[in-house]
Amino acid sequence: MQNRSAKELREMFLQYFEEKGCKRYHSFSLIPDDPTLLFTVAGMVPFKPYFLGIKKPEVLRATTAQKCVRTNDIENVGRTARHHTFFEMLGNFSFGDYFKEEIIPWSWEFMTERIGLEPERLYATIYLDDDEAHDIWRDKVGLPEERIIRLGDEDNFWAAGPTGPCGPCSEIIYDQGPEYSCGKPDCAVGCDCDRYLEIWNLVFMQFNRDEAGNLTPLPKKNIDTGMGLERLASVVQNVPTDFETDLFLPIIEEISKIANVTYGSDPKKDLAIKVIADHIRASAFMIADGILPTNEGRGYVLRRLIRRSIRYGRLLGIERMFMASLLPVVQTAMGVEYHELEEQSSAIEQVLNTEEDRFSRTLVQGSELLDTEVKKLVSDGVKVLPGEVAFVLYDTYGFPYELTEEICDEHGFTIDKDAFETEMEAQRERARASSKQASAVMAKSAYSDIREKSGTTNFVGYTMTEIETQVVAIIVDGEERDLLNEGESGDVILADTPFYAEKGGQVGDTGSIAQERVIFDVKDTVAPVDDLTAHRGTLLKGTLTKGALVKASIDAERRKAIQRHHTATHLIHEALTRVLGKHVRQAGSIVTPTFLRFDFNHFAQLTSEQIHDVEKLVFEQILKDLPVLTEEMSIEDAKKTGARALFDEKYGDLVRVLCVEGFSTELCGGTHVKRTGEIGVIKIVREEGIGSGIRRINAIVGQTAFDIFQRMGFAVAHLVTIFGDDMENITSRVEELMDEKKVLERKNRELQVKSATTNIQDSVKPAASVNGIDFIVEKFQNISIELIRQIGDKIRQKYPTSVILLIGVGEEKRVNMTVMASDEAVAKGMNAGTLMKEITAVMGGKGGGKPALAQGGAANDEKLGEAMQKAPAIFENLMNAKG
Numbered sequence: 001m002q003n004r005s006a007k008e009l010r011e012m013f014l015q016y017f018e019e020k021g022c023k024r025y026h027s028f029s030l031i032p033d034d035p036t037l038l039f040t041v042a043g044m045v046p047f048k049p050y051f052l053g054i055k056k057p058e059v060l061r062a063t064t065a066q067k068c069v070r071t072n073d074i075e076n077v078g079r080t081a082r083h084h085t086f087f088e089m090l091g092n093f094s095f096g097d098y099f100k101e102e103i104i105p106w107s108w109e110f111m112t113e114r115i116g117l118e119p120e121r122l123y124a125t126i127y128l129d130d131d132e133a134h135d136i137w138r139d140k141v142g143l144p145e146e147r148i149i150r151l152g153d154e155d156n157f158w159a160a161g162p163t164g165p166c167g168p169c170s171e172i173i174y175d176q177g178p179e180y181s182c183g184k185p186d187c188a189v190g191c192d193c194d195r196y197l198e199i200w201n202l203v204f205m206q207f208n209r210d211e212a213g214n215l216t217p218l219p220k221k222n223i224d225t226g227m228g229l230e231r232l233a234s235v236v237q238n239v240p241t242d243f244e245t246d247l248f249l250p251i252i253e254e255i256s257k258i259a260n261v262t263y264g265s266d267p268k269k270d271l272a273i274k275v276i277a278d279h280i281r282a283s284a285f286m287i288a289d290g291i292l293p294t295n296e297g298r299g300y301v302l303r304r305l306i307r308r309s310i311r312y313g314r315l316l317g318i319e320r321m322f323m324a325s326l327l328p329v330v331q332t333a334m335g336v337e338y339h340e341l342e343e344q345s346s347a348i349e350q351v352l353n354t355e356e357d358r359f360s361r362t363l364v365q366g367s368e369l370l371d372t373e374v375k376k377l378v379s380d381g382v383k384v385l386p387g388e389v390a391f392v393l394y395d396t397y398g399f400p401y402e403l404t405e406e407i408c409d410e411h412g413f414t415i416d417k418d419a420f421e422t423e424m425e426a427q428r429e430r431a432r433a434s435s436k437q438a439s440a441v442m443a444k445s446a447y448s449d450i451r452e453k454s455g456t457t458n459f460v461g462y463t464m465t466e467i468e469t470q471v472v473a474i475i476v477d478g479e480e481r482d483l484l485n486e487g488e489s490g491d492v493i494l495a496d497t498p499f500y501a502e503k504g505g506q507v508g509d510t511g512s513i514a515q516e517r518v519i520f521d522v523k524d525t526v527a528p529v530d531d532l533t534a535h536r537g538t539l540l541k542g543t544l545t546k547g548a549l550v551k552a553s554i555d556a557e558r559r560k561a562i563q564r565h566h567t568a569t570h571l572i573h574e575a576l577t578r579v580l581g582k583h584v585r586q587a588g589s590i591v592t593p594t595f596l597r598f599d600f601n602h603f604a605q606l607t608s609e610q611i612h613d614v615e616k617l618v619f620e621q622i623l624k625d626l627p628v629l630t631e632e633m634s635i636e637d638a639k640k641t642g643a644r645a646l647f648d649e650k651y652g653d654l655v656r657v658l659c660v661e662g663f664s665t666e667l668c669g670g671t672h673v674k675r676t677g678e679i680g681v682i683k684i685v686r687e688e689g690i691g692s693g694i695r696r697i698n699a700i701v702g703q704t705a706f707d708i709f710q711r712m713g714f715a716v717a718h719l720v721t722i723f724g725d726d727m728e729n730i731t732s733r734v735e736e737l738m739d740e741k742k743v744l745e746r747k748n749r750e751l752q753v754k755s756a757t758t759n760i761q762d763s764v765k766p767a768a769s770v771n772g773i774d775f776i777v778e779k780f781q782n783i784s785i786e787l788i789r790q791i792g793d794k795i796r797q798k799y800p801t802s803v804i805l806l807i808g809v810g811e812e813k814r815v816n817m818t819v820m821a822s823d824e825a826v827a828k829g830m831n832a833g834t835l836m837k838e839i840t841a842v843m844g845g846k847g848g849g850k851p852a853l854a855q856g857g858a859a860n861d862e863k864l865g866e867a868m869q870k871a872p873a874i875f876e877n878l879m880n881a882k883g
């Protein structure tokens with residue numbers, strides 16, 4: 001068999017299936033479009049809707065080399081020949097098209113004729129009663145009967161998860177030879193050891209399994225096959241484990257170089273090197289697909305992988321940051337196919353460095369704490385680490401629980417997991433309690449009572465703007481009332497309402513509740529308890545009584561403006577995901593009639609190009625005038641549509657799915673426009689960071705956006721008139737002017753110095769002279785300290801052996817003083833600092849400094865005259881005293 005690189009093998013596979021009519025797709029993201037899965041765990045995941053018959057595929061045959069992440073066996077990585085967190089699955093798929101008859105012979109042809117594996121080393125396993133597969137292997141392929149092995153559910157029935165598409169499968173097994181055997185007497189095909197290697201899994205996907213475990217036949221029979229590229233490479237390259245293939249070896253060599261150790265010299269060190277080599281591949285690809293290290297979900301898995309690598313790095317003696325420096329070898333090993341690594345390289349580097357830096361700071365203290373704790377327990381003869389310690393390590397030092405567990409395991413310890421969970425729960429409770437608003441808790445009871453007595457409010461505002469209804473209750477200052485008098489403020493509860501109560505970022509409606517000669521002005525609408533709407537406002541006219549029949553009308557124009565901003569928020573969310581990546585998740589929002597605010601996670605400031613792209617993408621959807629549709633369904637069904645949901649939001653059993661046709665699908669209870677065209681126009685007015693990893697966008701649409709555009713237009717038109725230039729040249733014209741202004745300002749300063757100093761040189765006369773040292777006093781109005789010094793230098797040219805006192809009187813009559821004493825003056829005993837102190841003391845001011853230079857001043861110039869008068873005498877005194 002010819003030796004081939006992993007890149008060649010990947011290409012041969014894809015080409016082979018292209019020859020068989022399959023469309024080649026680039027690997028799909030590691031983030032599946034599937035709420036039931038955390039990661040893409042197999043090549044078939046992106047195609048799930050086609051197998052289930054929910055969506056129509058664009059082709060009936062497909063092939064991919066798919067990036068996959070599986071972390072259930074993370075502890076085995078590096079300990080065995082073939083466990084990885086990240087791997088590539090070579091796959092080919094038929095959506096109701098070719099089936100067993102075709103795929104079995106094709107797989108054989110590919111393995112033996114294209115790759116050149118020896119047929120004598122190959123076996124096929126099949127599902128217990130799958131005679132069809134059996135016959136094809138025997139009769140069409142010609143595989144001897146004894147090399148077709150029937151196995152049960154565990155080995156030969158494949159499913160992506162507890163529910164979903166599944167079916168019997170047939171696996172191609174490669175016999176690595178007796179030297180790889182575990183040596184057990186019953187070691188045979190199906191044994192978990194390294195001898196009989198499962199290389200390629202052919203799944204005959206025929207069923208869907210529901211939550212109760214029932215299998216129902218799928219509308220069509222499908223094929224899903226998957227072969228681990230790492231395994232195939234290890235067989236073809238004839239190396240004992242995946243880690244010696246060209247997919248891993250360059251990375252391993254780089255780690256060994258950084259750690260200055262020889263791979264293969266010490267099993268403990270090899271383990272650490274293999275773990276890092278595995279985890280850096282996974283981390284790089286996860287970040288490239290937009291996952292960021294966090295404390296939940298995918299982000300938590302990523303954080304664990306990075307932190308685990310760093311700890312293994314320390315075990316190898318690597319003390320500096322090293323993860324990001326492995327990226328170039330990862331890129332080279334994976335090849336050009338994975339352009340995302342190259343495109344996202346700076347983001348990957350930045351994220352790795354930040355996480356490494358963050359964890360490095362606490363790793364040492366955390367490890368010491370754990371060490372001390374372990375030693376203490378050992379001396380006490382206890383082998384269980386208290387959950388509280390694991391919690392402190394998690395909470396304060398950032399040790400993922402599983403990492404602490406692993407370290408404990410190395411010492412033969414376990415963790416009291418229940419106690420850890422209790423601490424975690426207590427912390428969640430603290431977080432929940434602190435976020436609740438005290439006032440809401442206090443006022444709740446009256447509203448809950450009403451809801452209990454009269455039921456929930458019937459919201460009709462998705463379709464109506466006004467309704468005739470009845471006043472159910474009136475509440476003033478938390479107490480129920482029977483009536484409200486003119487001028488009084490309070491909350492009115494109605495049986496039905498078109499008023500939307502503030503929720504999910506959308507502000508509450510305003511409007512009126514009226515009867516003949518009665519008007520209640522609704523200034524805000526809230527839901528103090530779930531499903532009960534309180535109309536908050538003031539009675540402008542008449543008397544409002546409980547039980548009265550009224551007409552409730554919202555301010556419909558305002559509501560329309562709110563709706564425009566709300567639908568725009570959904571468009572922005574989707575556009576951000578498309579421009580920045582799938583990691584973008586909503587972290588909060590505000591939707592008002594005049595602006596919207598959208599917070600989301602992203603690690604860097606948006607460039608102006610990105611902002612433009614988002615704006616443009618949203619505007620394109622507005623121009624397309626897409627229908628905005630809503631549908632109520634169960635949360636399960638909603639998830640199946642791929643609707644985006646907020647992470648921490650609690651949803652009821654029945655949810656509302658909002659879909660901007662062909663663009664975005666999201667769970668949302670808010671109110672929206674009917675078609676995107678109503679939004680009119682969009683402008684993002686601001687983008688800013690509001691905390692670690694969270695960005696905020698402020699945007700306006702509809703009338704507000706139009707107003708801004710108009711104002712901007714006026715401003716530009718005005719500028720154009722002033723400058724007599726055209727619009728395109730205005731900015732460069734203004735820049736030119738700013739530059740000219742700077743030049744003029746500088747020239748002006750120079751002129752000021754020049755004019756001040758020319759006059760001065762002529763007019764300056766010493767106020768005193770002692771021992772050949774002249775004392776000069778000069779006063780200026782509104783002059784900078786910088787300029788004063790320059791003037792001082794000029795005077796010094798005329799009076800080289802002198803003490804110069806320069807006084808500046810500035811804004812609000814503040815006095816600034818500078819004393820400059822020449823070397824001779826200092827040599828003859830003058831100290832500018834002392835002189836300054838004494839002169840400023842006359843004004844009740846302050847000052848001091850060094851012998852040659854001093855500064856001082858006073859809050860006002862009231863006593864400046866006196867100080868100037870006394871100055872020569874003070875100078876003389878000091879000179880005489882020293883001289």
Ligand code: SER
Nearest residue numbers: 042044201224225226
């Ligand atoms: N889905 C199957 C597997 O993961 C074959 O691709 O093994």
